[in-house]
Amino acid sequence: MFNKICKNCNESYSTQYSFSKYCSKKCHHIANGKLRNERRRLENKKFLNIKCNVCGSEFIAKRIGMKYCSKKCRKNGLIDSPENRIKRKRRLSETKIIFCKDCGKGIETRFHNTKYCDECRNSKKSSQNIIKKLKIEKRKFPNGRICTICGNAISKTHLNAIYCDKCRDDQDKKIKSMWQEERYIKAYPKNKECKICGKSYFATRKNPNCCSEKCNKEMIKENNKKWRKENKEHYKILDHKRRELKKRAGSVKDIAIHYKNKLKIFGNTCVYCGCSVELRLTVDHLIPLSKGGDNSYNNIVPACKSCNSRKSAKDWIAWYRKQDFYSKRRELKIIKMCS
Numbered sequence: 001m002f003n004k005i006c007k008n009c010n011e012s013y014s015t016q017y018s019f020s021k022y023c024s025k026k027c028h029h030i031a032n033g034k035l036r037n038e039r040r041r042l043e044n045k046k047f048l049n050i051k052c053n054v055c056g057s058e059f060i061a062k063r064i065g066m067k068y069c070s071k072k073c074r075k076n077g078l079i080d081s082p083e084n085r086i087k088r089k090r091r092l093s094e095t096k097i098i099f100c101k102d103c104g105k106g107i108e109t110r111f112h113n114t115k116y117c118d119e120c121r122n123s124k125k126s127s128q129n130i131i132k133k134l135k136i137e138k139r140k141f142p143n144g145r146i147c148t149i150c151g152n153a154i155s156k157t158h159l160n161a162i163y164c165d166k167c168r169d170d171q172d173k174k175i176k177s178m179w180q181e182e183r184y185i186k187a188y189p190k191n192k193e194c195k196i197c198g199k200s201y202f203a204t205r206k207n208p209n210c211c212s213e214k215c216n217k218e219m220i221k222e223n224n225k226k227w228r229k230e231n232k233e234h235y236k237i238l239d240h241k242r243r244e245l246k247k248r249a250g251s252v253k254d255i256a257i258h259y260k261n262k263l264k265i266f267g268n269t270c271v272y273c274g275c276s277v278e279l280r281l282t283v284d285h286l287i288p289l290s291k292g293g294d295n296s297y298n299n300i301v302p303a304c305k306s307c308n309s310r311k312s313a314k315d316w317i318a319w320y321r322k323q324d325f326y327s328k329r330r331e332l333k334i335i336k337m338c339s
Contacts, residue, residue, distance in 0.1 A: 001014050001015070001016065002014065002015050002016070002017070002018055002020075004020060004021075006021075006022050006023040006027055007021050007022060007027075007031060008022055008023075008027035008028075008030055008031045009023065009027055011023060050066065050067075052067070052068055052069040052073055053067045053068060053073075053077050054068060054073040054076050054077045055069065055073055057069055095108050095109065095110055096108070096109060096110075098114055098115075100115070100116050100117040100120055101115050101116060101120075102116060102117075102120045103117065103119070103120060105117050147162070147163050147164040147167055148162050148163065149163060149164075149167045150164060150166070150167055152164050191203075192209075194209075194210050194211040194215055195209060195210060195215075195219060196210060196215040196218055196219055197211060197215055199211050245289045245290065248289075248292070248294075254295065254297075255283060255295050255300060258295075258296075258297045258300045259283055259300060259302065261297075262300060262301060262302055262337075263281075263302050265337055266301075266302060266333075266337075268281075268302075269302075270302065270303050270304040270307055271284075271301045271302060271303055271307075271330065271334055272303055272304075272307040272311075272320060272323070272325065272330070273304060273306075273307055273323075273325045274325070274330070275304045275307075280304045280305050280306075281302045281303065281304055282302075282303060282304070282305055282308050283300060283301075283302070283303075284300070284301050284302070284303035284307075284308045284311070285299050285300065285301075286298075286299050286300075286301055286316050286334075286338060287299055288312075288313040290313050291313060298338045298339065299338070301334065301338065317331070
């Protein structure tokens with residue numbers, strides 16, 4: 001047995017033959033392939049002693065026509081090569097005047113295949129898109145597009161539409177209501193008995209326990225009476241607090257006069273969000289009655305129901321600055337008119 005070193009991978013191995021040079025067939029094929037390529041390069045004189053166009057160093061080329069020794073030299077050479085500079089100058093200098101076929105305007109261009117100016121080209125593209133849409137409509141609707149419910153014409157923007165805008169909105173509402181009712185029916189039984197009048201009715205989300213609004217109001221009154229009987233002491237405390245707050249606040253007769261004057265000043269709008277619906281506006285106290293507020297002119301302000309309920313008994317300045325509809329102009333106006 002002979003201990004030798006492989007000429008390709010430089011690893012030690014043991015063999016029976018004294019003339020072996022490689023540890024395996026893979027190393028043998030790899031080494032022979034490298035030697036063949038090196039021999040071919042040395043035989044061809046074109047590969048020998050080529051200078052790099054950028055750094056000037058000599059190197060052995062792998063392919064015919066190589067000019068650069070590495071990737072860095074290639075990038076730098078392509079950017080700053082004289083050939084590329086000459087091409088750029090030619091492109092800038094070689095401009096021609098071409099007349100548009102539609103409008104007849106003269107155009108200076110570098111490209112020799114141009115036929116139209118920019119305005120004519122854009123108008124043609126838009127007209128071609130419209131023609132394509134019309135062809136698709138004629139295939140689908142040869143006699144014109146008509147709503148299947150009301151019979152009115154349909155706008156051309158919606159290609160796959162069957163209904164007009166009004167009918168589409170109505171159908172969307174019906175589908176939503178049907179989906180909500182189906183979901184409710186699965187959770188609750190279909191027929192129920194009203195707790196007050198005893199009639200059988202179809203239960204929905206609006207009236208799950210009573211057949212109508214009248215019965216619902218009566219049920220609420222009965223529940224309140226039961227709660228007052230069961231919790232007499234707690235109810236007396238709440239009633240006592242309510243009466244004390246009214247006494248401290250002052251007279252209630254002047255609230256309507258103050259409220260009308262403030263509506264004129266703020267233009268019949270909400271002080272906080274600017275809502276202009278008069279039916280939703282309510283009387284709001286800047287300093288709440290629970291925290292020592294009064295029914296005076298400087299403490300009363302018109303506000304919508306949503307803002308009034310959100311503010312509740314909070315400090316109006318700290319609450320108002322955290323809202324999305326905050327504005328400094330309104331805040332300063334409130335301070336001036338209510339000071």
